[in-house]
Amino acid sequence: MVNPRSSSSYRLRRSRFVVPPTIYRLALILLAFSVFLFLVSQRQIPVFDRGPSLPQKSSELEERLWDSASGYGYRPCVKPTHKYAGIQKSTGATDHMFSPIENPKSERSSATAKYFLCAFVLMSYTLYCRFSPIFNFLLASSHYICDMVAVARLMNATLIIPQLDKRSFWQDTSTFSDIFDESHFIKALENDVHIVSELPKEMESAPRVRKHFTSWSSASYYEGMSQMWKDYEVIHVPKSDSRLANNDLPVDIQRLRCRAMYYALRFSNPIESLGKKLVERLKSHGPYIALHLRYEKDMLAFTGCTYGLTDIEAGELKILRENTNHWKMKGINSTEQRLGGFCPLTPKEVGVFLHSMGYPSSTWIYIAAGDIYGGETYLSDLRSQFPNLVSKVHTESLATVEELKEFAKHATQTAAIDYIVSIESDVFIPSYTGNMARAVEGHRRFLGHRKTINPDRKGLVKLFDMLEKGELKEDTKFSSLVIDMHKHRQGAPRKRYGSLPGSKGRDRFRTEESFYENPFPECICPTDHH
Template sequence: MRAGISDMVAVARMLNATLIIPELDKKSFWHDKSNFSDVFDEEYFIHSLVNDVKVEKKLPKELVKAPKFVRYFKSWSGIDYYQDEIYPLWEHRQVIRVAKSDSRLANNYLPPDIQKLRCRAFFQSLRFAPPIEALGNLLVERMRSFGPYIALHLRYEKDMLAFSGCTHGLSQTESEELAMIRENTSYWKVKDIDPLEQRSHGYCPLTPKEVGMFLSALGYPSSTPVYIAAGEIYGGESHMVDLLSRFPIIMNKEKLASAEELRPFRQYASQMAALDYIVSVESDVFIPSYSGNMARAVGGHRRFLGHRKTIIPDRKALVRLFDKVDGGLLNEGERLSQRILDIHRKRQGSPRKRKGPVPGTKGSDRFRSEEAFYENPLPDCLCQPKSPAGDASLVSI
């Protein structure tokens, strides 16, 4: 949501168009009926962009029945595409409805003012609705009462496992249920997936057991508080036993908040995710078990706020090590720990420029392989002024 909305703010600026408050997707896996104002602070969003883009809550009455263009804007497009192909549409219509908003803008090579606007929209203008902000900050306060904490985005949820076809550690019944979900979800194009191949290539989220081994190998003591930023873990407590045995201080929003406090949000997946987002951004350490949209957004937000520690697991390398442990070829202990520490020494959110495309990729795969703009807004939205001592510091724009 944040990425798609922020891209449309920038597109509206490039087209000199008025942006109508977006409608949120209500047909996804979780069928969330939330409106924009249920998730984000609508008034603040409009006011904060007043000097950049005109934003209205609804179409003016005189345009409600006006003919509309419904367009799928081309993925990862630059300013030339919008000026040469989209802008001329105004000659024939007064309203353009964007059918899909995510990944509509290129990550790189856009004008500096557009890149900075994307950052302002994503990291500053899209403030959560006041009730979400209030409870989210309360959860942070309660989590900090246990001490410095790790926020673990544990993407071991039914939708992710079904989508990715990952079944490691699951029963036959659970694997068959996930396969049925994938088969019956029409907009998931890939139906037949080899789970062993997926896992060997690092395409699967780490299991709770693997996460426990990972945290232990990194040197975190069992007394470390861990916040689980996730929906319902697939299989429930049965799949959490190993992680809990290593890190007993495991909390989530359901444990930190009362049933009454959560009642207004419980039926809305996006609003519950927003609470996790707040606690994750404010954590002492953030670790995602899978590099999905949520993980990239939180990781980028933490970079924007001063490169807070974010450890990105190398899942492909970890799977090989964990399989050796399971096969008796490698024991848990100092040797495993040192190898994992070495692999992740440069995967902890330190300042670096955004990665370009993977060498050898072409066409849409080239753009797809680039590091996402919102995952790492350096250098476009972070400047490095020189101090009198000659040291560089990072400042968000």
């Protein structure tokens, strides 16, 4: 409705201030000239394929896309504290003992140390571990191995190099030494834990027990478990699971986990060699993204996510889920999963996300994953937007058949190659949060908070659905929404998240952020910290 008072006031102002015709024509000419200059200048602004057309200098754009602020002033800190004591060697060639982690000045501590010395003269305490490959087996096993190093320290035990279960659905015959540098692992931890390659022959008939340790347990739990040495000389740990709590452990135990994970566990020479070659070849083209694209058959079946698939494909995944006994969830609503942010991003969605973040189509992207479900049928959507899409197996432009020959049929070894390329990438982006993504993120944090962008899947799905309905377009506005959504999801320093509000009992440990996903603050310190 028109306000009569404002209308009469407007007529009154017009009657008092009449614009001369010459000035009016001059104003129109200036306006037209300004529009012309604006259009010309707009043509000179570099446009990155539907990315944000905000007026940014090239250096500013490069910094936003690739820079990780040189570690934000933090550095790795894994040296033991002054309270930490290494292995105390006895006069015997094979006898050893562990001093307590902390050395409180008390008679009880002294007596305990002496007792362990005597005990180790009489018998060998051994932790014997076997790990079963599941999703992201390599990285999960790495976590468990490092946890068992810490457990061996807490229980004053010798650790046997783990045997890898060869009966898994991966049918991988790889041994520990095929994947990791075994001699380096033993040498790097020699001042922390006594480690041997195999159980000595004379110990094969020694009293032993199979023990399923409680997941996410404290240091005091394992110190209590040391009472088992009164009756047994070998403890066999048959089940893979999280062995130690994420939080509230002695700082020296936490740092031991980091020394084991980031220094002792080094990949075998063949894996290291090929991994470094792939990194060099990728970097020869400029900065690159390592994309952990979890659009794999087992992951889609496990999560029950079928968005964008055909009815036949959705049915195939449902059958796989129902026939896999250890997957407890059977009836899953795919739509609810997706809206809740519990589904891996599709290759097409990843392409839209990367463009919206501002990455040009010329960007080199390495796919760190297994076989993508549907193969090129679904990868083509991403490849059409980013032609320089490569992996270790899908193109000979990165690795030759001869180079990959010795790794054929060894999924754990090719996963290790993916890990190296992901750690060294300029940007790491996981399409779904799993063991691999968590491990890589934690390692990149440890190495200086290298840029790691975690897509907000729940928020992105809302935007993608609005695109599909025509309520949004892939333009500057859309890009700004995506960029703003991810300002604080790029690997900057922060303390590890605790349990979710409302979680109770042992369930609260499940909701804590993994120590290996973010070893801050125990293993990451300010540069001025001493």
